Amino acid sequence: MRITEDYLKSIIDSTLLKPSAIPKDVELLCDEAVMIGFGAVCIRPDDVNYSSMLLHGTDVAVCTVVGFPWGIQKIKSKINEAYDAVCDGATEIDMVLNRAYLKSQDYSMLETEIKSVTNNAKNCVHAKDDVIVKVILETDKLTDDEIIEACKISEQAGADFVKTSTGAYGGATEHHVKLMKQSCNLEVKASGGIRDWDDAYKMIMAGATRLGTSGGANILKTYHNAIRLGSYVI
Amino acid sequence: MRITEDYLKSIIDSTLLKPSAIPKDVELLCDEAVMIGFGAVCIRPDDVNYSSMLLHGTDVAVCTVVGFPWGIQKIKSKINEAYDAVCDGATEIDMVLNRAYLKSQDYSMLETEIKSVTNNAKNCVHAKDDVIVKVILETDKLTDDEIIEACKISEQAGADFVKTSTGAYGGATEHHVKLMKQSCNLEVKASGGIRDWDDAYKMIMAGATRLGTSGGANILKTYHNAIRLGSYVI
Numbered sequence: 001m002r003i004t005e006d007y008l009k010s011i012i013d014s015t016l017l018k019p020s021a022i023p024k025d026v027e028l029l030c031d032e033a034v035m036i037g038f039g040a041v042c043i044r045p046d047d048v049n050y051s052s053m054l055l056h057g058t059d060v061a062v063c064t065v066v067g068f069p070w071g072i073q074k075i076k077s078k079i080n081e082a083y084d085a086v087c088d089g090a091t092e093i094d095m096v097l098n099r100a101y102l103k104s105q106d107y108s109m110l111e112t113e114i115k116s117v118t119n120n121a122k123n124c125v126h127a128k129d130d131v132i133v134k135v136i137l138e139t140d141k142l143t144d145d146e147i148i149e150a151c152k153i154s155e156q157a158g159a160d161f162v163k164t165s166t167g168a169y170g171g172a173t174e175h176h177v178k179l180m181k182q183s184c185n186l187e188v189k190a191s192g193g194i195r196d197w198d199d200a201y202k203m204i205m206a207g208a209t210r211l212g213t214s215g216g217a218n219i220l221k222t223y224h225n226a227i228r229l230g231s232y233v234i
Numbered sequence: 235m236r237i238t239e240d241y242l243k244s245i246i247d248s249t250l251l252k253p254s255a256i257p258k259d260v261e262l263l264c265d266e267a268v269m270i271g272f273g274a275v276c277i278r279p280d281d282v283n284y285s286s287m288l289l290h291g292t293d294v295a296v297c298t299v300v301g302f303p304w305g306i307q308k309i310k311s312k313i314n315e316a317y318d319a320v321c322d323g324a325t326e327i328d329m330v331l332n333r334a335y336l337k338s339q340d341y342s343m344l345e346t347e348i349k350s351v352t353n354n355a356k357n358c359v360h361a362k363d364d365v366i367v368k369v370i371l372e373t374d375k376l377t378d379d380e381i382i383e384a385c386k387i388s389e390q391a392g393a394d395f396v397k398t399s400t401g402a403y404g405g406a407t408e409h410h411v412k413l414m415k416q417s418c419n420l421e422v423k424a425s426g427g428i429r430d431w432d433d434a435y436k437m438i439m440a441g442a443t444r445l446g447t448s449g450g451a452n453i454l455k456t457y458h459n460a461i462r463l464g465s466y467v468i
Contacts, residue, residue: 019304020375022338044306046332069304070253072278074322077315084308098280104256141254168402 002234003204006037008223011209013063013092013189014216015042017167023050030054038216040092044068045085052089052128061129063092066117069166071096071136075113079120086124086131093121094134094163094189094212097154102146107153114157122158134161134189134210137180140170144179151183161210165192174206181207197222197232236468237438240271242457245443247297247326247423248450249276251401257284264288272450274326278302279319286323286362295363297326300351303400305330305370309347313354320358320365327355328368328397328423328446331388336380341387348391356392368395368423368444371414374404378413385417395444399426408440415441431456431466 014036016029026047033041033055040061043051048064055062066081067073073081075098082093095117101110118133135154139147154162162180164172171192180188190203191212200211200219213219226232248270250263260281267275267289274295277285282298289296300315301307307315309332316327329351335344352367369388373381388396396414398406405426414422424437425446434445434453447453460466 017304017306019306019333019372020337022334024338044334045311046306046308046334048308065306068306070251070302072251072253072280072299072302073315074280074282074318076318077279077311080314081307081311084310088308099253100256100278100280103254104258138253 003201004234005220005223008200009037009220010039011204011211012038012216012219013040013042013191013210013212014038015167015191015212015214017042017044017065017068026051027054030060032217033060034058036217036220039210042092042094042212045081048085048088048090061092062090063094064090065136066093066095067098068094068096069168071098071138072100075116078113078117082117082121083124086121087126089128091127091129092132092134093117094136096136096138096166097150099138099141102142102150107149110150111153111157114154114159118158132161133159134163135159136163136166138166138169139164139173139176139180147176147179148183151180151186155184155186159186161187161189163189163191163212167192167212172203172208174202177203177206177208194219197226201232237435238468239454239457242434243271243454244273245438245445246272246450246453247274247276247425247444247446248272249401249425249446249448251276251278251299251302260285261288264294266451267294268292270451270454273444276326276328276446279315282319282322282324295326296324297328298324299370300327300329301332302328302330303402305332305372306334309350312347312351316351316355317358320355321360323362324365325361325363326366326368327351328370330370330372330400331384333372333375336376336384341383344384345387345391348388348393352392366395367393368397369393370397370400372400372403373398373407373410373414381410381413382417385414385420389418389420393420395421395423397423397425397446401426401446406437406442408436411437411440411442428453431460435466
């Protein structure tokens with residue numbers, strides 16, 4: 001598989017979720033995403049309205065997070081948060097699953113949670129476009145068996161992607177991406193600690209078809225360096 | 235000021251917020267709180283209903299968190315989360331402020347946020363009792379000037395307490411508790427890193443009238459040790 005520049009750009013969710021970011025940071029993120037041509041920005045729920053306005057008429061999708069970063073909210077809160085995000089212009093929802101359900105093997109509740117959020121987001125009458133739902137597992141805090149179970153349940157519940165991490169803890173590993181890819185028929189978003197082309201390449205080779213990163217520009221830069229230096233040939 | 239055992243117990247919010255905790259952990263927390271006589275348990279939003287049931291008829295208050303731990307949700311989401319928590323039986327709401335508003339000096343939005351959550355929680359017709367609202371600043375991520383501003387705005391907005399930390403980062407410091415106490419006429423809840431009597435004593439001396447901790451039992455044990463050994467005399 002040869003990774004072209006266009007493909008690489010298209011699978012990057014350029015991410016800014018830290019609580020201290022101010023509106024100017026959001027503007028810079030959106031401007032950069034348009035300039036470079038990233039597939040999406042992934043921003044805080046409270047920034048969705050503003051980012052949607054900034055990105056109106058461009059090809060950059062607006063992605064946001066639900067129950068972020070701990071996933072400890074009630075199902076009802078997550079449903080409302082996702083629905084409101086879609087109303088505000090988001091077309092991609094990265095929800096954090098309730099880890100307590102997974103750890104206590106309450107798989108029925110976990111499926112109910114993911115299904116409820118997914119259905120409400122996808123069926124929002126104000127959606128700008130088809131809504132994509134990704135389920136954040138926080139793989140660093142799970143056993144392999146729990147990861148496999150979470151992937152299967154996410155698929156049953158109608159999600160589109162499983163995503164490795166919030167970035168608040170350890171990030172994506174090749175092992176986890178491969179495991180997730182093997183466990184279900186969903187796409188895999190790798191996130192957390194992906195800072196340059198080497199990291200991105202490993203994740204893509206492991207099976208990731210989306211990368212969540214705050215280092216999108218650097219990934220592109222180091223990709224170009226690799227091609228220039230002949231260490232990567234397309 | 236002599237700190238009696240009864241007072242010490244009464245100001246402890248025995249806390250369990252980690253995403254991996256299972257229902258059995260919540261049960262143990264509530265049982266212990268009743269047995270020891272803590273003032274409150276502080277549990278995840280998704281556990282409020284169950285904890286309220288477990289603690290029905292006891293003197294232990296149910297506290298939960300809103301926008302936890304990053305505070306990046308829309309105001310609307312925080313209002314709904316707080317309102318639902320009160321409906322579920324919580325009488326204390328620890329809300330994480332939107333740090334972006336503070337960092338960008340959008341004080342009007344910050345006041346609107348805190349006031350909206352506070353008013354909606356306090357005026358919920360399903361409230362079991364008077365509702366107490368605490369505003370979590372995450373002092374470790376703020377300058378002294380930002381802490382002072384956040385305290386003043388919290389007071390103007392009608393909150394009851396300012397609270398140092400989520401516990402996800404650095405915890406409470408004596409400096410921050412004193413600064414918060416001096417900056418407003420609200421009570422101060424110290425939280426994060428309070429594990430024994432020495433920690434608790436320092437926070438109380440600095441001005442804290444509430445302690446958020448997962449080490450409540452150990453604080454009591456080490457308090458008794460200190461009295462037994464004569465290092466603390468009541």
